[in-house]
Amino acid sequence: MIRTPLRPLARILPARARGENPDVIERENIRLRHETMRERARERAQGRLVLLALGFCAGFAAVGARMAVLAASEPTEPRSAPATAQIQAQRADIVDRNGRVLATNLATHALYAHPQDMVDPVRAARELARIFPDLDAEKLQAQFTGESKFVWVRRKISPEQRQEVHEIGEPGLLFGTREMRLYPNGRLAAHVLGGAGFGQEGVHSAEVIGTAGLEKALDGRLRGLEDPAELGRPLTLSLDLTVQAVVMEVLGAGMKLLNAKGAAAIIMDARTGEIVSMVSLPDFDPNDRPRPPTSGEPSDSPLFNRAVQGVYELGSVMKIFPVAQALELGLVNPDTKVNTKGPMTLGRFKVRDFRNYGPELSVTQVIVKSSNIGTARIMSEIGPVRQQAFLSTLGFLEPIPLEMVEASGGKPLLPRKWGDIASATISYGHGLSATPLHAAVGYAAMVNGGYLVRPTLLKGDAPAQGPRVISQKTSDQIRVMLRQVVTEGTARMADVPGYMVGGKTGTADKLKPNGGGYYKDKVMANFAGAFPMNDPAYVIVVSLDEPVETSGSEPRRTAGWTAVPVTSEIIRRVAPLLGLRPVIEPAPSVALTRARN
């Protein structure tokens, strides 16, 4: 490096000669040198700053660009991740208590058209009408040649139909994937399941949503809206497929034989409230659910679930409740004599019995013979206020909650004024209308030791025990009475050897639809009971709408001749399937005499 001298002789000497101070020159040179040094340092610092700024800029640009890329790109599954279990299912399966499929999904296709892409719309319309006979070629052609750019042709097509449509070779006909709800058992449990249909529809997929029954009530659970993991787990119902099939078969045969208009049956676990079978006839195919009726009686539609929505007077089935209440309150015991001299006058009403049962009967005999007068007399001891409270605890004043949307339709019809007269008529089952499900819940509490059960269609893990409504002692006495109704009373045909059936019949004249009293020749025949009566496991309620038994010289309509034989056949077939071992009844009933002293 060449250093410029601070005191160059070439300038010092002439300056000395002129008599000037040579130090001025030196200072001047030092100043100049410092200036250049400062300049260089400044430039270097500036360069570093620019570099730093460039570095920051590059960093921010990289972050920004990455964000832009992330924001603009399509989200994709990580390709190296293992296949997760069953993400493709849109709706969880429904299975019965033994895991047999009641509802599942099937991949299928929907057919739609883009008319602007069509080569030969006329031919396409003609061919489609050939493949799907219910389509109208003229109408399709009008749609294909019209203004629209998108036409739905069919919501669901089978693989064979899809192949045939492929063979038309029309580029404007396109397929969208669909999941379809399938009920492989057809009509079985149709009312419980309800049905499903498409919700929001797109080209590539469509929501499958429940339209009725359990499918609608538990839609969120089935679609995994709360917890997507639930999609992979099937929903297990308390229904038993085999039992359901047998009940349906027997009830259907009974309904046909007795010329009934409709029928319903419920079999419920007496302790847990799990419904093992629920049948309502006539029924429908949930795969092809009919449209709800727009006119006429709703109960005439096959969609009507008689077991849950059928609000009718239950008749003498109700008699057990005042008797249980009177026993519970200590007003009577099973052997107390009750005055049954008829007719009993209540205001301007006269209460009569089916036939004259003499001047007095014991409380047990009142139930066994089904005496209206006897029950009304017992009721007069209890009074309407306490009666209303008791029926309210048993759930007779409100719809019974159940995992079906139709459950809220089972609202009981109550008397406008619940006075002494209403109280008396309700005691033997007139004046208060309720559903077979109400009867099942009430009877479960009567026979299971006095606990209220909450009916459910879902298989539970833990035994659910509700609050106590009557004491164990009362429940035991009721069981003895109900058993005697079958062994020596109005329901003798219900006896099934080995299964100790017990229960109560009820025949209620049907109300005329627009007031004006009762029909003379139209009845609801009911039977509510339980089996086996020594340790009730299941409650059964059977209800027939307008049955007639015509084997005798005159038509018989009472429940003893209609609902009872049907119930007995159901129990005979179903009890072995439920795994109940037949019990040889102790000869002159050791267990049964206990409560009678």
Next chain:
Amino acid sequence: MRSLFYLCAALAVMALAFWAYRENYATQQALKDVSKLNREISALREAIRMQRAEWAYLNRPERLSELAAVNFDRLGLLPLQSEQFARPENLPMPPVDLPDVTDAVDVMAATAEEEAQP
């Protein structure tokens, strides 16, 4: 010496590049295989669902009872009856003191003796 070092470095770079490319292609292939397998798995799942549905359809109680009725001559199937329940003590139980199954002839002789006894 120096040129040998350069040569080694160049060779090492080439070898590493070769290895890196090979790994890259292997990874891509593995990902392709995975997605192919995933597609296959979902297709098989779909097929299983379909067959479960078909199984449920073919085993619906309505059809089974029809089949039982049609084939009654051959199978003689009837609904389950309460008389068909038995107690364990009523079942014939195998004799307790059977010899080990080492020789078939011994075992047959032993069971024959057992049956001959009242």
